[in-house]
Each structure stands twice: as structure tokens, then as C-alpha cells.
Amino acid sequence: MRYSALRILKEGLTGNKGWKPVWREPQPKAAYDYIIVGGGGHGLATAYYLAKEYKQANIAVLEKGWIGGGNVGRNTTIVRSNYILPENNPFYEMSMKLWENLEQDFNYNAMMSQRGILNLFHSDSQRDAAARRGNAMILTDSDAELLDREGVRKLCPFLDFENERFPITGGLYHPRGGTARHDAVAWGFARGADMRGVDIIQNCEVTGFQIENGVCTGVETSKGNIKAKKVGVCVAGSSSRVMATAGMRLPIETHVLQAFVTEGLKPVIPGVVTFGAGHLYISQSDKGGLVFGGDIDKYNTYAQRGNLPVIEHVAEDIMAMMPMLGRARLLRSWGGVMDMSMDGSPFIDKTHIEGLYFNGGWCYGGFKATPASGICYAHLMAKDEPHPNAAAFRLDRFRHGNIIDEKGVGPQPNMH
Numbered sequence: 001m002r003y004s005a006l007r008i009l010k011e012g013l014t015g016n017k018g019w020k021p022v023w024r025e026p027q028p029k030a031a032y033d034y035i036i037v038g039g040g041g042h043g044l045a046t047a048y049y050l051a052k053e054y055k056q057a058n059i060a061v062l063e064k065g066w067i068g069g070g071n072v073g074r075n076t077t078i079v080r081s082n083y084i085l086p087e088n089n090p091f092y093e094m095s096m097k098l099w100e101n102l103e104q105d106f107n108y109n110a111m112m113s114q115r116g117i118l119n120l121f122h123s124d125s126q127r128d129a130a131a132r133r134g135n136a137m138i139l140t141d142s143d144a145e146l147l148d149r150e151g152v153r154k155l156c157p158f159l160d161f162e163n164e165r166f167p168i169t170g171g172l173y174h175p176r177g178g179t180a181r182h183d184a185v186a187w188g189f190a191r192g193a194d195m196r197g198v199d200i201i202q203n204c205e206v207t208g209f210q211i212e213n214g215v216c217t218g219v220e221t222s223k224g225n226i227k228a229k230k231v232g233v234c235v236a237g238s239s240s241r242v243m244a245t246a247g248m249r250l251p252i253e254t255h256v257l258q259a260f261v262t263e264g265l266k267p268v269i270p271g272v273v274t275f276g277a278g279h280l281y282i283s284q285s286d287k288g289g290l291v292f293g294g295d296i297d298k299y300n301t302y303a304q305r306g307n308l309p310v311i312e313h314v315a316e317d318i319m320a321m322m323p324m325l326g327r328a329r330l331l332r333s334w335g336g337v338m339d340m341s342m343d344g345s346p347f348i349d350k351t352h353i354e355g356l357y358f359n360g361g362w363c364y365g366g367f368k369a370t371p372a373s374g375i376c377y378a379h380l381m382a383k384d385e386p387h388p389n390a391a392a393f394r395l396d397r398f399r400h401g402n403i404i405d406e407k408g409v410g411p412q413p414n415m416h
């Protein structure tokens with residue numbers, strides 16, 4: 001069923017009785033051509049583009065929980081194309097262009113809102129780094145404006161410009177960046193994939209792989225064994241656990257990242273603002289809640305809940321940047337498990353096991369990558385060769401010294 005203004009009118013006039021479930025609830029078949037393990041944003045996008053762009057059929061997505069229950073429905077919804085390294089810019093700019101047309105493409109309202117991202121800086125050296133990043137963005141088709149203090153004041157007059165300890169000296173503004181409603185992105189991809197015949201099977205945990213003579217021929221699941229010609233794993237924070245069942249050890253650690261939301265307030269923050277003297281990113285949802293987050297909790301865990309020190313940290317950053325929010329009440333907080341790689345960059349690659357592919361290592365920036373990751377992973381699985389914009393995201397890059405360290409902090413997953 002296509003959604004349109006006419007359809008809304010028709011349903012409104014006929015008691016809203018014609019709406020269909022957004023996707024079917026099929027039973028798994030005995031065999032598929034493609035199995036995608038993990039029904040998060042990346043897995044669903046992969047299935048969607050496999051069917052839509054690469055004209056493949058007989059595809060299943062196996063999800064151990066429910067659609068939208070993983071990080072795709074837990075993130076702080078920020079999408080941006082503001083990378084500096086040549087391995088990253090074309091990929092994230094491709095993703096941004098896909099975001100810009102995504103709702104028309106999958107015919108679903110994902111509330112994509114290019115409300116701008118402002119990265120504050122507080123010193124001359126930070127200004128130099130921001131100028132360098134901005135130049136790299138402009139050179140690779142993205143957009144950036146270097147603002148001085150007055151430029152920032154015009155955009156966000158509510159920031160604390162009197163803070164002596166962390167004086168705001170300017171900001172790097174990325175007008176095309178913004179937010180998209182995270183769970184709607186999952187639902188949109190799920191619906192688009194289902195409409196093209198993809199079986200989305202929830203409550204189906206993959207517990208192992210069937211590997212014969214170095215070739216993956218299927219998966220073992222909580223709903224029985226399923227044969228497949230090609231299996232693509234896409235399970236974010238569970239990557240190390242799932243790939244261990246195929247005998248693989250990954251350059252990935254799992255950490256928890258928390259997010260927070262306040263009670264609903266009248267419009268106060270126009271776009272996304274990040275603090276340059278700590279780690280805080282904050283925006284306002286359409287419902288009025290301030291949505292924010294900071295660093296990971298910095299210890300390894302698979303638990304989807306975090307601890308108090310991070311709450312203290314982000315609250316302190318908010319008070320340094322916007323003391324007026326000191327009286328806002330925190331409504332909810334939650335955590336998601338992050339697949340932190342050694343250099344902070346992802347993997348979209350074949351494995352040494354024929355027919356088994358791996359997508360992961362998105363750290364805590366994978367939401368914005370969802371469409372490009374889906375299309376590049378679909379390309380790899382359909383054609384057995386990497387998409388040109390994701391060719392650097394290889395599993396063996398550490399062996400060859402081709403690390404992609406966007407932050408420049410070295411081989412420490414918890415620092416990326």
C-alpha cells in the first residue's frame with residue numbers, strides 16, 4: 001500500500017478501516033538466497049537496497065528481538081556529513097544525499113529535519129581544527145561555515161557567552177546536518193523491504209552458522225536451521241558474540257552509550273549543538289523534549305543500561321553551555337550497546353568464510369550511515385566486490401597499517 005495525501009483523505013472518510021500492517025509476520029522458509037542477521041537500521045537498509053537497487057529476491061532479515069529495539073531506535077537521531085578523512089567523506093556524503101531523498105524513496109515519513117548542526121569551539125587550536133574540517137567538508141561536496149563568536153550568538157543567543165572557563169570563540173556550522181526520527185527510519189526500511197518481498201522474521205535469534213569446507217551454507221536459529229546462499233551479519237553491539245560462533249575474533253569491543261531526554265519544553269534549541277570543551281550533543285525533538293548524550297561509559301559491557309557518572313558529566317556540560325536548562329527535568333534515559341572498533345571506523349567486508357559477510361564497527365555514529373551502509377553492503381553481497389565508497393572499510397586494514405582514525409586518538413576503542 002502506497003501512502004499519499006489522497007490515501008489519508010480516503011481513509012479519513014471511510015473510518016480508517018483500510019490501513020494494512022506495515023510489514024507481514026511470515027514464518028521462516030527452509031532456504032533463502034540471502035539472509036541478513038540483525039533487523040536494525042543497517043540490516044533492514046541492506047535488505048531494502050538488495051531488493052530495490054540490486055533486484056535480488058528471496059531475502060530474509062532475522063531479528064532476535066523486535067524491529068526498532070536495537071540501537072536504531074535508541075540513538076540521539078543526529079545525521080551529518082562532516083568527516084575529514086578521504087576514506088570517510090565520500091561515504092558519509094553519499095549517506096547524506098540518500099537521507100535527503102529517503103522519505104520519497106521508501107514512501108514513509110521519517111521526519112528528516114535538516115535543522116543544522118553547530119559544533120562550538122573554545123580556543124584558537126580548536127578553531128584551526130574546525131577550519132580544517134570545514135575545508136575538507138567543502139572540498140568533498142558537503143557544506144560548512146566557520147562562524148565567529150557573533151555568528152554563533154546570532155544562531156544561538158541562549159548559549160552562555162559569559163562563561164570564563166569555556167569561552168565560546170566560534171563554531172563550525174553544518175547547515176545540511178540535522179535529525180531524523182530513528183524508529184521511523186527502521187519502520188520505513190522494514191516496510192519498503194517487505195513491500196518488495198523480503199521476509200522480516202522477528203524473535204528469531206541466530207545462534208550459529210552452518211559452515212562446510214570453509215563455505216557458509218546457512219544459519220542455526222531459535223526457530224530452526226535455515227539454508228542460505230549468502231549470509232550478511234549486521235548486529236551492531238552483538239558483533240563479537242555473533243561472529244565468535246563462526247570462529248572469528250573481531251577488532252571490536254562492546255561498550256554502552258547512554259541517551260537522555262527531558263520533559264517537553266517550548267522550542268528552545270533550533271538545531272543540534274555540540275559543546276567543544278566536553279562531550280555533549282543536544283537537540284530538541286518535535287515533541288519538545290531535549291535529546292542529548294555524551295561519551296560511552298568506557299567499560300566493556302553488553303548491558304543496555306549505563307551508570308551515573310555519565311549523567312553527571314553531560315549535566316555539567318549542559319550547565320556550562322546553557323545554564324538556563326538547569327531547571328529542566330530529566331524524563332528518561334536508556335543505553336545501547338556499541339560496536340567500538342580499534343580505529344573508530346566501520347567494516348563492510350567479506351570474511352575468510354565464503355558466503356559470510358560482515359558489517360559492523362559503527363561505534364556511536366552509525367545512525368547517519370544507515371542508508372549508505374545498506375546500499376554498500378547490498379552492493380558487496382550482490383556483486384561480491386566492494387562499493388567504491390566503502391572500499392576502505394576492510395577487516396584486514398590493521399594488518400596492512402591502513403587505519404582510518406578520524407579522531408586521531410590511536411588504537412583505543414573506548415576513545416573513539
Ligand SMILES: Cc1cc2nc3c(=O)[nH]c(=O)nc-3n(C[C@H](O)[C@H](O)[C@H](O)COP(=O)(O)OP(=O)(O)OC[C@H]3O[C@@H](n4cnc5c(N)ncnc54)[C@H](O)[C@@H]3O)c2cc1C
Nearest residue numbers: 038040041042064070071072075076078206336366367368
Ligand atoms: C544512545 C545512543 C545514541 C546514538 N546517537 C547516534 C547519533 O546521534 N547519530 C548517529 O549517527 N549514530 C548514533 N548512535 C549509533 C547508532 O545508533 C548505531 O551505530 C547504529 O544504529 C547501529 O546499527 P543498527 O541500526 O543496525 O544497530 P541495531 O539497531 O542495534 O541493530 C542490530 C540488531 O541485531 C540484532 N541482533 C543481535 N544479535 C542477534 C542475533 N544473534 N540474531 C539475530 N539478531 C540479532 C539486535 O537485536 C538488533 O536489533 C547512537 C547509539 C546509541 C546507543
